[in-house]
Amino acid sequence: MRAAALFPFLETIRKYSAQDFKADMTAALTVTPMAVPQAMAYAIIAGVHPQYGIYACMLPVVLAALWGSSRFMAAGPTNAISMIIFSTLATVSVGGELIINMPEEARMAYIFGMALLCGLIQVGMGLARMGDLVNFISHSVMVAFTAGAALLIAAGQLHMALGLTGPKPSGFFSQIFGALHGLPFVNYWSLGIAIATIVLTVSFKKISRRFPASLAALGAVTLLAALFDVGARGVPLVGEIPSVVPPFSLPPSFSLDAVRDLFMPALAIAMLGTVESLAIGKQLASIKGDVFDGSQELIGQGLGNIAAGLTSGIPGCGSFTRSALVVTSGGRTRMGTVFSGILALPLLFALAPLISWLPLPALSGILLLISFRMIDVEAIRLCVVATSIDRAVLLITFLSTLLFDLEKAIFIGVLLSLTLFIYKTAHPRVNRLHKGDPMLREGPAELPQGITVYMIEGTLFFGAIHELERLLYAEDSEPTKLVVLHLSRVFWIDASGAHALSQFIERCYARSLPVILVVGCPTVRAILRRTGLLEYLSNGFVAETTGEGLRLAAAMLNRFVCREGQCSVADTDETSEAATDAGATPPATVQSATARNDAAGASAAPEYMTQSARVSLDTHGNVLPPESADTEPATANPRATKERP
Numbered sequence: 001m002r003a004a005a006l007f008p009f010l011e012t013i014r015k016y017s018a019q020d021f022k023a024d025m026t027a028a029l030t031v032t033p034m035a036v037p038q039a040m041a042y043a044i045i046a047g048v049h050p051q052y053g054i055y056a057c058m059l060p061v062v063l064a065a066l067w068g069s070s071r072f073m074a075a076g077p078t079n080a081i082s083m084i085i086f087s088t089l090a091t092v093s094v095g096g097e098l099i100i101n102m103p104e105e106a107r108m109a110y111i112f113g114m115a116l117l118c119g120l121i122q123v124g125m126g127l128a129r130m131g132d133l134v135n136f137i138s139h140s141v142m143v144a145f146t147a148g149a150a151l152l153i154a155a156g157q158l159h160m161a162l163g164l165t166g167p168k169p170s171g172f173f174s175q176i177f178g179a180l181h182g183l184p185f186v187n188y189w190s191l192g193i194a195i196a197t198i199v200l201t202v203s204f205k206k207i208s209r210r211f212p213a214s215l216a217a218l219g220a221v222t223l224l225a226a227l228f229d230v231g232a233r234g235v236p237l238v239g240e241i242p243s244v245v246p247p248f249s250l251p252p253s254f255s256l257d258a259v260r261d262l263f264m265p266a267l268a269i270a271m272l273g274t275v276e277s278l279a280i281g282k283q284l285a286s287i288k289g290d291v292f293d294g295s296q297e298l299i300g301q302g303l304g305n306i307a308a309g310l311t312s313g314i315p316g317c318g319s320f321t322r323s324a325l326v327v328t329s330g331g332r333t334r335m336g337t338v339f340s341g342i343l344a345l346p347l348l349f350a351l352a353p354l355i356s357w358l359p360l361p362a363l364s365g366i367l368l369l370i371s372f373r374m375i376d377v378e379a380i381r382l383c384v385v386a387t388s389i390d391r392a393v394l395l396i397t398f399l400s401t402l403l404f405d406l407e408k409a410i411f412i413g414v415l416l417s418l419t420l421f422i423y424k425t426a427h428p429r430v431n432r433l434h435k436g437d438p439m440l441r442e443g444p445a446e447l448p449q450g451i452t453v454y455m456i457e458g459t460l461f462f463g464a465i466h467e468l469e470r471l472l473y474a475e476d477s478e479p480t481k482l483v484v485l486h487l488s489r490v491f492w493i494d495a496s497g498a499h500a501l502s503q504f505i506e507r508c509y510a511r512s513l514p515v516i517l518v519v520g521c522p523t524v525r526a527i528l529r530r531t532g533l534l535e536y537l538s539n540g541f542v543a544e545t546t547g548e549g550l551r552l553a554a555a556m557l558n559r560f561v562c563r564e565g566q567c568s569v570a571d572t573d574e575t576s577e578a579a580t581d582a583g584a585t586p587p588a589t590v591q592s593a594t595a596r597n598d599a600a601g602a603s604a605a606p607e608y609m610t611q612s613a614r615v616s617l618d619t620h621g622n623v624l625p626p627e628s629a630d631t632e633p634a635t636a637n638p639r640a641t642k643e644r645p
Contacts, residue, residue, distance in 0.1 A: 008296060009066040012333050020332045027331030028339035032057075032347055033212035035076060035322055035340060040238075040355075041363045041370070044160075045082035045153060046314055047089050047100060048108065050238055050355070050363070053077045054348055055246040056313030060304040061341030064318075068300025069293040070281040071334045074322035075304050078276065079370060080149045080406075081269055081316055085111060086156075087406045088265040090170050094258065106252075108312070110262060113251030115309030117259070117266035122274060122302030131294025136421050137275050140383045140393040141413035143376060145272075148401025148409065150374035155179075157364040157371075161194035163187025163234060172402045189233045190361040197221050197365030210329055214366055221362045222354050230359055238358040244348055249312040268407030270302075271414060273317030277301050280318045284327065389420060428458030428490070439486070443550025448557040450481030451550070457489040460497030482557055483508055484549050488520035498531040505537070514556060517542050518549040 035057050043053030056077045064075035089100035089107065099110050125131070152172055158179040159168040163186060169178040197217050204213035231237050252258055278294045285292035297318075305315045326336050383390045393416050400409040433439050433453040440453065485501075487493075493501075505515045517537060519525045525544075528534050534542055540556075543549035 007067075008069070009334060012071070012335065016333065016335065020335070023330045023332045024336035025339055027326050027329040027336040028343050030210045030212075030329040031074060031322055031325050031336075031340045032343045033215040034325065035061075035074070035319075036344060036347055036351070037214045037218050037363075037366065038319075038321070038370075039077045040358075041366045042077035042079055042082040042316075043314060044360065044363050045079060045156065045367060046077075046085040046111075048085075048111065048314060049104070051241045051243075052108065052111075052312060052314050054241075054344065055311060056308050056316055057344040058246055058313070058341050059311050060308040060313050060316065061344070062338050063307045064300045064304030065334045065337035065341070066300070067296070067303050068281075068334070069296040070284055070318075070323075071290065072284045072288070072323050072326045072331060072337070073277065073281055073297065073300075073318045073334075074326055074337045074340065075277070075301060075316055075318050076322065077314055077316040078273075078319050079153055079367075079374065080146070080272055080276070082314065083149050083152055084265060084269050084272065084406045084410075085114070085314060088114065088262075091405050092261050092265065094261060109250065109252040110258070111314060112249045112309040112312070113258065114262050114266045114269065115305050115313065115315040116251055117262055118269045118273065118315050119302040119305030119307075119309060121267060121270040122298050122305065124302075125270070125274065126295045126298030126300075126302060129295045131278060131296070131298050133274075136417055137414060138390075138393055138417040138420055139379075140390045141397050141417050142275060142279070143379045143383055144394045144397035145401055145409065145413055147375050147380060148398045149406070150371040151402065152406075153371040153374070154368055157367045160236075161191060161361050161364040161368065163190025163361065165234075187234050189230050189235050190359070193221055193225065193230065193235065193359050193361040194365035194368065196224075197362040198369050201366065201369055210325075218358060218362055218366070219354065222358045225359045225362075226357045236360045238355050238360060238363075240356045241348075241352050244352055245345070246311040246313065249310060251309060265407050268410045269315050272410055273301060273305075273315070274298060276320075277318035280320045280323055283320075284323060287327070393417075393420065425459050428456055428460060431455045431457070433486075439546055440550065442545065442547035444554045447550065448481075448554055450557060451484060451553045452480040452482070453484040453486060453550070455486040455489065460490055460493040460500070480513060482553050483513055483515045484518060484553050485515055486518045486546060486549070487524060488518055488546070490524055491521050493524050493527050495531065498528060498533055501528075502533060502536070505533075515541065516549050516552055518544070518546055520544055 036054055039053035039057045040050035041053070043050045043056075046053075061074065061076050065073065068075075086100075089111075090098065092099055092110075094102075094110070099107055102110075125133075155172050155175040156168075158175060159182075162179060162182060164179070164182040165185070169175050200217035200220055201213050204211060204216045207213070225231075225235070225237070277297055281292050281294065281297050284290070301317055307313070308315055322340075326340075331337070380394070383394045393413075396416060397409065397413040400412045404412070431454070433455055435447075439455065440447070485504075501517075508515050515537070517528075517534075519528060519534075519542060525534070540552060543552055
């Protein structure tokens with residue numbers, strides 16, 4: 001069991017068959033030719049040489065697949081992660097100098113450091129079993145962030161696709177205005193190459209879903225570029241790859257200043273990678289009926305990013321495009337993705353001579369096509385028509401993505417998601433059930449006048465107390481004789497929630513209103529028992545079902561006859577004598593609790609608790625003597641021992 005937890009791939013290897021190998025190898029041969037050009041394009045987005053994207057398709061992909069939970073997850077560079085890397089390079093300075101302006105060797109060291117920090121954060125989150133935290137990220141946030149990132153990618157590639165010279169501006173609006181101002185200086189060779197790449201990719205895609213359309217388009221454009229010598233016509237080329245085998249890499253020398261500068265970008269990459277990877281893994285698991293462990297997947301993704309930082313790769317996460325291709329191409333196990341990472345090296349050996357002739361505008365064309373496909377119009381429409389909150393979150397996150405650095409936009413989106421979650425959980429639904437409600441049909445056919453039933457739905461924790469008390473106090477302001485508090489749809493309550501209920505019950509008793517709790521959830525009942533609230537109410541004031549609670553309420557009110565502000569027990573003398581002999585003080589005659597009820601013409605409710613002795617009734621409305629007349633049961637509420645007014 002311990003070996004399986006430390007090495008989740010052992011179970012796959014133990015059951016591996018020749019049929020699995022054939023299917024997985026076929027999937028790898030399909031995925032790898034698409035993954036390599038994608039990785040090169042994403043490296044361009046990150047502002048680094050394409051070779052660092054290819055390196056990230058090798059060992060990091062293998063480790064993420066071996067230690068992850070999903071058998072179809074294909075990790076590696078992605079567009080959104082690459083955008084954060086570029087944003088970090090353009091905004092973070094070390095020693096007064098922006099990282100993007102540093103020489104390549106120094107600049108890459110900081111990127112490798114971000115990959116290591118990101119990997120360590122994700123592994124730590126996985127070991128802490130935090131894989132389910134992704135559920136707190138709103139769907140509207142992810143849709144808006146993806147759409148915003150798509151526009152940023154497209155705007156960032158206009159400069160290269162148009163063949164403009166000079167420094168590329170940063171920021172979405174600056175890049176758009178820069179492209180418009182540069183229209184008179186367009187290099188039509190660069191523009192033609194970008195358009196040709198888009199057209200060829202779309203055309204080749206129609207052949208088959210498994211056909212490597214991007215790789216074929218890049219190959220055709222590269223041959224044309226070499227034939228017409230576009231490099232001499234002002235079109236930038238990729239150039240030679242210095243090392244085909246990924247070289248060992250190290251982050252910059254350790255310093256607290258460097259860790260401080262890189263931690264927030266690394267945390268943003270880790271959070272975004274976590275959200276994307278777990279969302280993809282859960283979706284694939286639901287399609288295939290697999291069991292998905294989000295925390296284990298975080299460990300795999302973290303190890304992959306650590307490997308990227310040590311083998312000259314850029315950080316990444318799970319890719320839906322490549323993962324879906326593993327499924328559609330017939331992959332059976334995690335070894336399909338492992339083989340894909342292994343095959344990237346020989347493919348790079350074969351393509352290395354051609355890559356040096358690859359025009360960079362061709363990669364810009366691929367990225368423009370990718371950015372167009374990133375915008376999910378149907379998902380945006382769903383968020384717009386759903387609720388006003390979804391629309392607001394969508395708009396705020398989208399504008400944050402375009403106006404601020406991407407890591408700031410991520411934190412704004414996550415903060416919005418958590419705020420939305422807290423807002424929803426802090427506002428439990430408190431409904432007053434009126435005559436004719438289906439819930440009241442479980443009780444007696446004729447309910448006495450004066451019974452008020454409240455139903456609470458949600459989680460009662462410390463953040464919900466203010467709203468709970470406000471709604472309950474507002475509801476119970478109407479004259480009433482008895483309160484039935486329905487908690488059967490409350491599935492969790494903490495100490496503050498129990499205290500709030502105690503406060504509400506105290507307030508009702510101050511007005512001489514008895515309270516009956518309907519508690520059906522065993523967990524909530526156990527918590528209320530441990531806090532002493534159930535013992536405080538005693539028998540006859542706690543029910544498990546709505547019908548039982550209503551019958552108790554009806555029996556209580558039917559036992560009392562109130563005339564001219566005086567209430568007396570309408571029961572046999574024997575029962576009253578039995579209660580008196582047992583040491584209890586029967587509620588024979590009590591004054592009306594408040595003049596307000598008398599003025600309103602309402603019958604005064606009886607005082608059920610006098611001299612700290614509680615009168616309990618059975619389901620038939622008979623008075624039960626307390627367990628002991630000499631001792632007072634323990635309670636978590638110190639006011640339980642005080643004499644009632």
